[in-house]
Amino acid sequence: MDETRWLDDDEQRAWRRTAAVMTLLPAALDAQLQRDAGLTQFSYLTLAMLSETPGRTLPMSALAATVNSSLSRLSHVVARLEAQGWVSREPSPESGRVTVARLTDAGLEKVRQTAPGHAAEVRRLIFDALDGEGVESLACVTAAILGRLDPSGKLRANPLRRGGPDQECDPPATA
Amino acid sequence: MDETRWLDDDEQRAWRRTAAVMTLLPAALDAQLQRDAGLTQFSYLTLAMLSETPGRTLPMSALAATVNSSLSRLSHVVARLEAQGWVSREPSPESGRVTVARLTDAGLEKVRQTAPGHAAEVRRLIFDALDGEGVESLACVTAAILGRLDPSGKLRANPLRRGGPDQECDPPATA
DNA sequence: TGCCCGGAGTTGAAGCATCAAGTAATGTGG
DNA sequence: CCACATTACTTGATGCTTCAACTCCGGGCA
Numbered sequence: 001m002d003e004t005r006w007l008d009d010d011e012q013r014a015w016r017r018t019a020a021v022m023t024l025l026p027a028a029l030d031a032q033l034q035r036d037a038g039l040t041q042f043s044y045l046t047l048a049m050l051s052e053t054p055g056r057t058l059p060m061s062a063l064a065a066t067v068n069s070s071l072s073r074l075s076h077v078v079a080r081l082e083a084q085g086w087v088s089r090e091p092s093p094e095s096g097r098v099t100v101a102r103l104t105d106a107g108l109e110k111v112r113q114t115a116p117g118h119a120a121e122v123r124r125l126i127f128d129a130l131d132g133e134g135v136e137s138l139a140c141v142t143a144a145i146l147g148r149l150d151p152s153g154k155l156r157a158n159p160l161r162r163g164g165p166d167q168e169c170d171p172p173a174t175a
Numbered sequence: 176m177d178e179t180r181w182l183d184d185d186e187q188r189a190w191r192r193t194a195a196v197m198t199l200l201p202a203a204l205d206a207q208l209q210r211d212a213g214l215t216q217f218s219y220l221t222l223a224m225l226s227e228t229p230g231r232t233l234p235m236s237a238l239a240a241t242v243n244s245s246l247s248r249l250s251h252v253v254a255r256l257e258a259q260g261w262v263s264r265e266p267s268p269e270s271g272r273v274t275v276a277r278l279t280d281a282g283l284e285k286v287r288q289t290a291p292g293h294a295a296e297v298r299r300l301i302f303d304a305l306d307g308e309g310v311e312s313l314a315c316v317t318a319a320i321l322g323r324l325d326p327s328g329k330l331r332a333n334p335l336r337r338g339g340p341d342q343e344c345d346p347p348a349t350a
Numbered sequence: 351t352g353c354c355c356g357g358a359g360t361t362g363a364a365g366c367a368t369c370a371a372g373t374a375a376t377g378t379g380g
Numbered sequence: 381c382c383a384c385a386t387t388a389c390t391t392g393a394t395g396c397t398t399c400a401a402c403t404c405c406g407g408g409c410a
Contacts, residue, residue, distance in 0.1 A: 061387090072369080076390090096376075098388060098389085120180070247398070251360090251397075271404080
């Protein structure tokens, strides 16, 4: 366990750039949402995921899975969103220990107002810089990394409903 | 200004995965560093960048640029690192308004102890999932996005010293 | 020389994330 | 049917990040 396999130059370069993107991109997206809507990227995501759910309701744990967060983090955030009147919480009729979060009408309106600006920023920062091939590269590379980050299948919970067979990438060398 | 150009399905998928990676990857790396070294990814980066600088010293603003942070953030972090004895601050002899941060011997030792585990985690989470082509994709895509995030040239400040001509990607459709 | 502007850095307060407990309801073995 | 572990969720404390002042030094320029 003593032989460290360091990154070679290509990997080093890819990693440094990735690290820079990981710091700068969330900061930029947060800045836009904060400025235009007073929301965090995470709280926006929370509202958006609820808005896409039929009935606009989800149990806290299901919601936590779709936004890739701990229950604790979600609980704090939903408390704030509830204070703003965008979400409400009610005990589930089906089980005494689950709480369902519901997007209120005001919350839905908030999402509708916020979505276009956010989508534009995502497009500007990411997709305007990529051609079709770039988009595919991005999808494949992130899929491969996600496979490492979440070996179980929580990723199935969130990524997309309109999901095809989800495998259009070259063999990602995943053992 | 009314026609929102929404993301198409391919973009949507790429974006959701990217967003998931942006949340999960930093969390995973932070967890490893926290567990094994009691460091944040950011504070580790700070130490590491100093350790790669001849003389192990850098003015605060230069350091801030190489770690992609605000001066304020860096100032707080360096204060903590100084309290741990890994960094020291001294006024620059050359100009009365710059402060230089110096990596102490203890700090260098800390980096040496921490680096292998961190490199292993980066390899495990990213590069073990990618083949050579994947690494190139990642380098290209992140380069394109960085171009959007930082249209000026701060990226030149950090990414790498061993830098080649830096252009091995297909025309990234950057207007 | 004196004034003022801008760059370098620090600080304090406020917000958000994370961690460790804690509560409450539901299954599960005896 | 009663204890006990488990699941679902909440809460409070702590620490890191951000934002908005604020200080201090150096450079123009009149």
